[in-house]
Amino acid sequence: MPSISKRGVDMPPSPIRKLVPIADEAKARGVKVYHLNIGQPDIHTPEVAIDAVKNIDRNILEYSHSAGLLEYRKKLTQYYKKFGIDINTDDIMVTTGGSEAFMFAFFCCFNPGDEIIIPEPFYANYSGFATATGINIKPITSKFEDGFSLPPIEEFEKLITSKTKGIFICNPNNPTGYLYSQEELNQLREIVLKNDLYLLSDEVYREFCYDDYDHISALNLEGLEDNVVLIDSVSKRYSECGIRIGALVSRNKQVIASAMKFAQARLSPPLLGQIAACASLEAADDYSEMVYNEYLGRRNVLVEGLNKIPGVRSLVPKGAFYTMTKLPVEDSDHFCQWILGEFQYENQTVMMAPGSGFYSSRYLGKDEVRIAYVLNEDDLKKALIVIEKALEAYPGKKTL
Structure with a gap:
C-alpha cells in the first residue's frame, strides 16, 4: 500500500471540528447540542x-x-x-x-x-x-x-x-x-x-x-x-x-x-x-448596526454568565465574538469530549473547542476552552446552565 506523505501525516486535525463525530452521536440520541465551538453565526445574511x-x-x-x-x-x-x-x-x-x-x-x-x-x-x-x-x-x-x-x-x-x-x-x-x-x-x-x-x-x-x-x-x-x-x-x-x-x-x-x-x-x-x-456591500447601515448590537448583547450575557459559575473565569473580549475561558478542569480536551459523549442536562449538551488546539506550545491551554457567542441570547443562557451542571458532575473537576 502506498504511504501517506509526511505533510499529510503532520497536518494537525482541527480542534474546532474534531469532536464533530461525538456531537453527531449525541444528536442521533436525540440530545440538543448547543454549538459554541465554531464561528458560524445564526444571524441572517443580508437580503x-x-x-x-x-x-x-x-x-x-x-x-x-x-x-x-x-x-x-x-x-x-x-x-x-x-x-x-x-x-x-x-x-x-x-x-x-x-x-x-x-x-x-x-x-x-x-x-x-x-x-x-x-x-x-x-x-x-x-x-x-x-x-x-x-x-x-x-x-x-x-x-x-x-x-x-x-x-x-x-x-x-x-x-x-x-x-x-x-x-x-x-x-x-x-x-x-x-x-x-x-x-x-x-x-x-x-x-x-x-x-x-x-x-x-x-x-x-x-x-x-x-x-x-x-x-x-x-x-x-x-x-x-x-x-x-x-x-x-x-x-x-x-x-x-x-x-x-x-x-x-x-x-x-x-x-x-x-x-x-x-x-x-x-x-x-x-x-x-x-x-x-x-x-x-450595498446592505443598509442598519444591518451592520443590528449585527453589532446583537453580538455586544451576546458577549455581555455569555461573559457575565460564565463568571458566575464557580471556578470559571472569562475576560471581557474587546472584539470578535470569542472568549478564551478558564475552567476548573485538568484537561479541557477530555472535558469537551465528556460533556458531548457522556453528559446531558434536560436532554441538552454543549460543544466547545478545547483550548490546547489554539496553542503551538505544548501543555498550554489545558484548562481553557474557546467559546463562540454566535447563538442567540436565549440559547446562550441555556448553554450556560448546561456548562454549570456539567462542571458540577464532571469527575475531573479541580478542587476549588
Whole structure:
C-alpha cells in the first residue's frame, strides 16, 4: 500500500471540528447540542445578497477574472476607505475564503523552512496552513493574566533569527477577542522595519470592536507599504461563511503579482459567492448596526454568565465574538469530549473547542476552552446552565 506523505501525516486535525463525530452521536440520541465551538453565526445574511443570487441575470455562470470581479474589487476599495485604508483595485486579490488568502500569503512571502512569529493562542488553522506550506511557527505566548495583550517586544526580539521572515497577528483576535492598541501596533511596526519582515494581519473581525475601542488596521501603519499583507473575509461580517469569499490585500506589488500566479492556477474565485459578496456591500447601515448590537448583547450575557459559575473565569473580549475561558478542569480536551459523549442536562449538551488546539506550545491551554457567542441570547443562557451542571458532575473537576 502506498504511504501517506509526511505533510499529510503532520497536518494537525482541527480542534474546532474534531469532536464533530461525538456531537453527531449525541444528536442521533436525540440530545440538543448547543454549538459554541465554531464561528458560524445564526444571524441572517443580508437580503440583498440572497436576492442577488436568486435573481442572477446571466445565461452562463462563467469564470471571473483570477483576481476577482472588477466590480467587486472597486466596491471593496470604497469599503476600505471607510476605515482610512486607501488602496486601489490592483492591491486586492479576491480569494476562495480567507483560507486561500492565508495560503497565498504563505506561498508568496515565505520559503519552506522560514519562520514566522505568531502570538498564541491563535486561530487553530494557522498551524495547518503553516504545515501545508512548510513554514515553521515560532509562538510567543500572550497570557490570560495579562488580558492576552501583546507580549513585550523584547520577547519578539529574542525569537528573531536569520530564518525569521514575518510576524502574524489577528486583530481583533480569534480566539481571545483581544484588540491591539495603537501603541502595540507601533511597536510591531518598529520591529518589522528593523528586521525587514512581513507583517501579516488577519482582520476578518474589524467591524466587531466593542466598548468604544477603535480598530487600527496594519495598513494604517506608515512606512510599511511593502511589508503588510492583510487577510480578510466576508464570512463573519455578513454571516456568509458558505459563500467562501475572502481577500488578500497588499500595497506590495510583488506580493500581488506572485499571488496572481497562484490565483491563475486555480482559475477564479467562486462566481456566485462574489455576486453575493458584492451585493452585501450595498446592505443598509442598519444591518451592520443590528449585527453589532446583537453580538455586544451576546458577549455581555455569555461573559457575565460564565463568571458566575464557580471556578470559571472569562475576560471581557474587546472584539470578535470569542472568549478564551478558564475552567476548573485538568484537561479541557477530555472535558469537551465528556460533556458531548457522556453528559446531558434536560436532554441538552454543549460543544466547545478545547483550548490546547489554539496553542503551538505544548501543555498550554489545558484548562481553557474557546467559546463562540454566535447563538442567540436565549440559547446562550441555556448553554450556560448546561456548562454549570456539567462542571458540577464532571469527575475531573479541580478542587476549588
